[in-house]
Amino acid sequence: MKASIDVKTRAEKEAIERALADPQMLAFVTIVGILQPLTDGGRRRVLAFIAEHNDEARCASLRIEQEQTP
16 A cells, blocks of 8 residues: 655655665654554553463463473
8 A cells, every 4th residue: 555645855765765665664653653643541551461461471372382301
């Protein structure tokens, strides 16, 4: 899908294109855009949920790894 945005200069356009070509930067910008309409409290709750989920997944992975180690 193509999208257009207004930029002030060609240099700004090229800088944005280079940044968004990086998958991690594209993911970051997408997440910021998704969170932007939320209130500060809403953003904090979403990010806390994600952090908690990642902690639980990491702990579960470590438990499985420990169980498989002879």
